[in-house]
Amino acid sequence: MLNIVIFGAPGSGKGTQSERIVEKYGINHISTGDVLRAEIKNGTELGKTAKGYIDQGQLIPDELMIDILASVFDGFKDSKGVIFDGFPRTIAQAEALKKMLAERGQDVSVMLDLEVPEDELMTRLIKRGKDSGRADDNEETIKKRLTVYHSQTAPLIDWYKGEKKYQHINGLGTMDGIFADICKVVDSI
Template sequence: MLNLVIFGPPGSGKGTQGVKIAEKYSLEHVSTGDLLRNAIHNNTAEGMIAKSFIDKGELVPDDVIIDIMDVFMEKLPIDKGILFDGFPRTVAQAEALNGLLIDHGRSLSALLNLEVENEELIERLVLRGQTSGRSDDNEETIKKRLEVYEAQTLPVLDYYKKKGVYKSVKGVGDIEEIFTNICQVLDKVVEAEV
């Protein structure tokens, strides 16, 4: 059973490709943003804690996100694989995810890293900002987001390289071409697990 993390900088196409991967490989596509919104909407204890941080404009602490992820995994059938999108973002979150997977009788099959050059990312995000009206998709903000990504989340890649589950995928080309690249990598992962 596949349990995957899709990884890459802002604008790399994680969301678009994540939906396609989840559909093709029958995985539960989960993003921390969706989990947080659901927990808040359902007035769970974890959701109310998360809301208190969000309302102050602060990041939700790792332990709250891990608790929400734990509740989600508890409800998921053991034979259903998971695609984690936007999580983990730090080495501490990666270590916590590893513990959660073990607690739920699972292991991570692969981390898929969508490789895209910064110039291409900036171009994509500026274009997205022009078409979607997202205020955070302007060149200055994008460059700051990429700096934060490199500082905080690139160490996560090293963590997974050491675990032997890191897989690099060229994230440039049209959507179908990138998806074909991803499937070639994932089909090998599936074969290795059988």
């Protein structure tokens, strides 16, 4: 079973690299950002709640987010493994994920931390906002997302080091080059 947590600041390439990992290793992909955006698009109650947080660059509260993740994960019972993209984002979420996997006799195989300098993150997200119109890709909200990342999400780096699952990946360079580095790590586990 291959359970990968793909980690990094907003714009670090989690979604981009997840697509490649899914294709090569045949595992399932759970992107919590995509799940929430689909709820917003469908105009559900959950979507309305999520939009308030996302537009402010804030995290959806843990209790709600953990329930959402659990229900999506429930749909992947016969899977070869899952790549978790955008989850966990807090220590409480990491503990919940560990428990969810343990209930199936599993654990996180590896946590891949895509590290990218902040000016590059800003450049990528401003460009994507212009191309795709994603509502939270404007300078003001990106700055808030980065602040939230540093205060609430980055502590997971030490948490996963403690779990002996942490792997650093240089997220600056070509998409192919970064993917090759990821494959070296994944193939070694």
